[in-house]
Amino acid sequence: MAVFLNNLKRFMKSKLTLGLSLMIPIVFIVVAFSGSGTQRATVGIIDHDGTRLTKQMIQTIKGQADVARVTDKNQRDQLINGHVDMVLIVDKGFTSSIIDGRPMELKGYHVTESNVSAGLGAFIGGYLQDMELMAKQAQGRQQSFYQALDQYNQNHLRLNVQSADGQARQKESTLNSLGFVIYGCLIMLIALPSKLIVEDKEKKIFDRFFTTPLSLKSYNAQHILSYVLLANVTIFTMLAILAGGFHASFGPSIFNVYVVLLVFSIVAISIGVALSAVVKNTRQSNALTWLITTPLAMLGGCFWPLEIMPSFMQKLANFTPTAWGVKALTKLVYGNGLSDVIIELSVLSAFAVIFFLLASWRRTDIAH
Amino acid sequence: MIIEVSDLVKRYKDNLAIDHLSLQVKEGEIFGLLGPNGAGKTTLTNTILGLTAVDQGTIKIFGQELRKNEREIKRHVGLVPQDIAVYEDLSALENVLLFGRLYGLSRKALKEGVDDALEFTGLTHLQNKRPSQFSGGMKRRLNIACALVHKPKLIIMDEPTVGIDPQSRNYILESVKKLNSMGCTVIYISHYMEEVESICSQIAIVDKGRIIAKGTKEELSQLIVDDNVLLVDIESPNYSIIDTLKSLPSVKDAMIDDHTVRIVSADKNMNEALSAFLKKGVTVTKVSTNTPTLEDVFLTLTGRALREGSN
Numbered sequence: 264m265a266v267f268l269n270n271l272k273r274f275m276k277s278k279l280t281l282g283l284s285l286m287i288p289i290v291f292i293v294v295a296f297s298g299s300g301t302q303r304a305t306v307g308i309i310d311h312d313g314t315r316l317t318k319q320m321i322q323t324i325k326g327q328a329d330v331a332r333v334t335d336k337n338q339r340d341q342l343i344n345g346h347v348d349m350v351l352i353v354d355k356g357f358t359s360s361i362i363d364g365r366p367m368e369l370k371g372y373h374v375t376e377s378n379v380s381a382g383l384g385a386f387i388g389g390y391l392q393d394m395e396l397m398a399k400q401a402q403g404r405q406q407s408f409y410q411a412l413d414q415y416n417q418n419h420l421r422l423n424v425q426s427a428d429g430q431a432r433q434k435e436s437t438l439n440s441l442g443f444v445i446y447g448c449l450i451m452l453i454a455l456p457s458k459l460i461v462e463d464k465e466k467k468i469f470d471r472f473f474t475t476p477l478s479l480k481s482y483n484a485q486h487i488l489s490y491v492l493l494a495n496v497t498i499f500t501m502l503a504i505l506a507g508g509f510h511a512s513f514g515p516s517i518f519n520v521y522v523v524l525l526v527f528s529i530v531a532i533s534i535g536v537a538l539s540a541v542v543k544n545t546r547q548s549n550a551l552t553w554l555i556t557t558p559l560a561m562l563g564g565c566f567w568p569l570e571i572m573p574s575f576m577q578k579l580a581n582f583t584p585t586a587w588g589v590k591a592l593t594k595l596v597y598g599n600g601l602s603d604v605i606i607e608l609s610v611l612s613a614f615a616v617i618f619f620l621l622a623s624w625r626r627t628d629i630a631h
Numbered sequence: 632m633i634i635e636v637s638d639l640v641k642r643y644k645d646n647l648a649i650d651h652l653s654l655q656v657k658e659g660e661i662f663g664l665l666g667p668n669g670a671g672k673t674t675l676t677n678t679i680l681g682l683t684a685v686d687q688g689t690i691k692i693f694g695q696e697l698r699k700n701e702r703e704i705k706r707h708v709g710l711v712p713q714d715i716a717v718y719e720d721l722s723a724l725e726n727v728l729l730f731g732r733l734y735g736l737s738r739k740a741l742k743e744g745v746d747d748a749l750e751f752t753g754l755t756h757l758q759n760k761r762p763s764q765f766s767g768g769m770k771r772r773l774n775i776a777c778a779l780v781h782k783p784k785l786i787i788m789d790e791p792t793v794g795i796d797p798q799s800r801n802y803i804l805e806s807v808k809k810l811n812s813m814g815c816t817v818i819y820i821s822h823y824m825e826e827v828e829s830i831c832s833q834i835a836i837v838d839k840g841r842i843i844a845k846g847t848k849e850e851l852s853q854l855i856v857d858d859n860v861l862l863v864d865i866e867s868p869n870y871s872i873i874d875t876l877k878s879l880p881s882v883k884d885a886m887i888d889d890h891t892v893r894i895v896s897a898d899k900n901m902n903e904a905l906s907a908f909l910k911k912g913v914t915v916t917k918v919s920t921n922t923p924t925l926e927d928v929f930l931t932l933t934g935r936a937l938r939e940g941s942n
Contacts, residue, residue: 265732269721276720467714471777474680474710475733476702 266472266482270489273459280455284497287451291443292504304383307333307347314358315409316394319416323390324351328383342372349373349383362398362408366391437511441520441592442565444501445585448494448524449531449556449565456490456535457548465544480623487532487619494528514595522601526611527588533618534584540622564589584614632691633658633785633816634679639688641674641840648674649685650840656818656833658784661811663831664820665925667933671840672820673713676787679818680710692785706734709783713790713820715770717762717777723749724758727776734781741780748776751806768799775806786810787818792826804830824925834925838933851928858883860927861894861901863908864917875907884931890916895931 274280306328310317324330328348333341338350352370360367369391371384397415401407463469472482502521505511513520534555542548560566562576563585569577580586591607601608634656641649648671656662666672677683679690681701690697692704717726727748731741749755752772762770771791778786788807792800807830811817821827827834828848835845844851865872868890876885881898894904908915921927 265729268732269718269729272721272725273718466718467712467716468718470682471710471712471716472733473682474705474708475730476705476735477733478702 264485266477266485267489270459270486271492274489274493284451284455284493285500287447289501289504291447292440292501292509294443304328304348305331305346306383307331307338307341307350308353309333309335309338309350310353311355312353312357316358316361316412317353319412320353320390320394323416324383324387327386338372351387361391361394362401362405363403364395364398366395366398436509437505437513437596438589438593440505440509440511441524441596442560442589444505444524445527445563445588445592446556446560446565447501448497448528449560449585450552451497452490452494452528452531453535453538453556454549454552455493456486456532457539457542457552458545460486460536460539461542461545461548464539483536483619483623486536487529490532490535491525491529494525494532498524498528512596514598515600516595519595519601519604520592523588523591523595523604523608523611526608526615527584527591530584530588530611530614530618533615533622537618537622540624559583559585562586584611587611587614632656633660633693634818635689635691636675636679637689637691639675639678639690640686641671641678641683642686648840649678651688652837652841653688654835654842654845656816658816659811659814660833661807661817661819661831663827663834664818664837665822665824665827665834665929666837670837670933672837673789674840675837676710676789676818676820680708680787681705706781707784709778709781709786711775711778711786711788711791713793715762715774717770717773719761719763722759722761723754723765723773723776726762726773727758727780730777731780736781744780744782747782748779751779751809752776753802766796766799768795768802771795771799771803775803779810783815785816785818787820789820790822791819792821792823800826824929828925836929836932843932844928848925851925854928854932858927858931859896859899859901860921861896861904862917862919862921863892863894863905863915864890865892865908866890866914866916869911869913872908872911872913875911876904879903879907886930893921893930895927 274284304327306324308321308324308330310321321330331341331347333347333350335352338347338352341347342350350372352372354367354370357367357369369387371387373384393415394412397411398408401411460469463472473479498521502513502517502524506513506517535552538548538551538555542551562572562580563569563583564572564580565585569580569586569589572580587607587610591604591611594604594607595601632655634654636652636654639649639652639654640647650671652671652675654675664672664675674683678685679692679697681697681704693707695704697704718729721729724745727745728741731744736744746755749758752775754769754772754776757765757769762773765773771793775788775791778788791807792803795803804826807817807819819827819831832847833845834848834851835842836851837843844854846853868887870887872892873885873887876882876892876894881896881900881903882894883897884895886893894901896904905915905918
């Protein structure tokens, strides 16, 4: 474990390494979380039905978003010009269809590239589900339905709905932040191994190591282990900040999120170690780190939902560890357990093994 | 034999770095390896250390085949690389400890090995200082200490005295002798002919990936004992005189270094060579003869000066 212990010493002695390993993800979290938390959607509503239910629904939406007046004629322009994030069209007969138990679809339009409206969409979906449930209970009787609706608007149920919406928004913010956390981890954990190993090479210490009984596999494994330890510190810090500072919503267990981030970190470290096997100097290493991390993060859905990308890009994303990390985290944040992300964790582990083998493949010559 | 290299071949694409080279090193020797830039010395040592795979041939160290017993063999071999391969931000003690751990030493052996290596290199009192605070000579000594911590039976020293002051160089040369007297076999690679002459019991001259001569200093000198070396100091450098001298039947080799022309001749009669200076109108200020040195042997065998560049 000489290389492992030595790396720990090098971390401790390098204030820059320690500082960056903590600061990069923290900065990313703050930027991501602060940005996503303050967004409020503007929704344009065209109500062709004009019933008590639809009016009540608009009032409820006003509690969640700014409501703008739009018409059938100008709704498209309003959307394109960004005056509204979303347009809702309530067709004639919408209310009676709900009460009769044959719910009509509420038409909703939003700009594809925008995810501002995602939380609002989730809220309206939940609200309509509640209406359908009440209609079912009322068994098609209009009077019973509106009585239930009045109660719904007055009593604690309303509070519950608002709480659910708060959670949806919090989940969305958490996911945004976790995307940036993954990006931060990716940069730090690819840059660090390649930096230290390339430094060993530049100082000829790398060649000297292999005049001892140390094998290349052991050298790489010890490097990975030391970075995993460092990654642990970073992940703990990040999760603590997200949970304590931003009240992030991690789904059933923060531990599950920690496990996924840890497995993802091992992949990132393995990529860094593999990278160090091919680069010749720190300049090359730095350049390649940025060249690899940003496209991986963009393609993997760290900055925006994977769903908004064209289908061929989504298919391509399956070949990136970032996409699998984001998928796993999304599932966890939306209430799934570790057993539901076994496939994602397995794919991430396979990525880690592949990159480790690539890094440790015994080249003909260690010395050049 | 502590090292037996047989019919070794190593190619880098079209470049034949090691050309069917065979070499034996006996236990207890200080074995000098001499060769000009690109001769194949570093490739040879890298193959012996298992850092470079060979295309053909076998390497046996301590009687065991390197390919099959690499890990075990490496436990008993130490390398002092030409570059100072230590961590500048770790203390001397931490650097030596690191290498001791890499050799898998037990706690007790590690402590003993570190103490001995630091004492041997005279760095005990500086063990908590970082190499960045060391002079060039001290760094070289730390480079050696890292290779001694596991008490190797065989130590390979690649240009261990490059770029240091005479005092540190003497210290290192004395250390090499002392190591050898303690039972360690040393392979000593250097461009400094006088170092090799003064400490090595056996010397091999490597050129173009082959051993072109091997023996004791005396045996190597015997190879050109029939040659006469004449040193002619001239008033101002004149390079055309070299071509004239080389064209003479009695002259085996001629070269110029600043104001001194060095002529190697098989003929004891140097009149023909000296007449050439008169004919070319070159003013001679001093003439002296020289007994053959390793440098002369090297020049005669390779046709190149040893210090044309470092390998």
